[in-house]
Amino acid sequence: MYVFMEPSTTPAGLEIDNENQKMLIEWGDGHLSVYPLYGLRKNCPCVVCRGGHSQMNKFEPEAFFEKDPARMEITSVKQIGNHALQITWHDGHDTGMYRWSTLRELDPENHKELDQ
Numbered sequence: 001m002y003v004f005m006e007p008s009t010t011p012a013g014l015e016i017d018n019e020n021q022k023m024l025i026e027w028g029d030g031h032l033s034v035y036p037l038y039g040l041r042k043n044c045p046c047v048v049c050r051g052g053h054s055q056m057n058k059f060e061p062e063a064f065f066e067k068d069p070a071r072m073e074i075t076s077v078k079q080i081g082n083h084a085l086q087i088t089w090h091d092g093h094d095t096g097m098y099r100w101s102t103l104r105e106l107d108p109e110n111h112k113e114l115d116q
């Protein structure tokens with residue numbers, strides 16, 4: 001079955017770089033997004049990390065610009081259908097299903113004004 005996917009929210013490549021504390025996603029439209037792991041962990045979309053069902057769409061992109069972030073590590077990632085990425089963290093936390101569309105929106109480049 002052919003499913004149309006929007007290039008800007010469709011991953012073409014993904015790289016986990018625990019050593020340099022980054023996750024990189026290359027998108028179908030050629031854009032490269034670089035996510036500091038601390039910010040990615042802070043923006044875990046699961047209900048517990050978001051602080052309840054009423055907060056599900058409230059994210060904290062400012063966490064990507066934390067000046068002295070705690071080290072985080074990704075143990076594994078798994079694609080969920082064609083809409084999301086499940087990330088397992090070093091502390092065992094794995095309930096966050098990051099929608100590709102959310103990740104594209106969270107791209108730190110979209111939130112540079114928070115870098116102070």
Ligand SMILES: [Zn+2]
Binds near residue numbers: 044046049
């Ligand atoms: Zn979470």
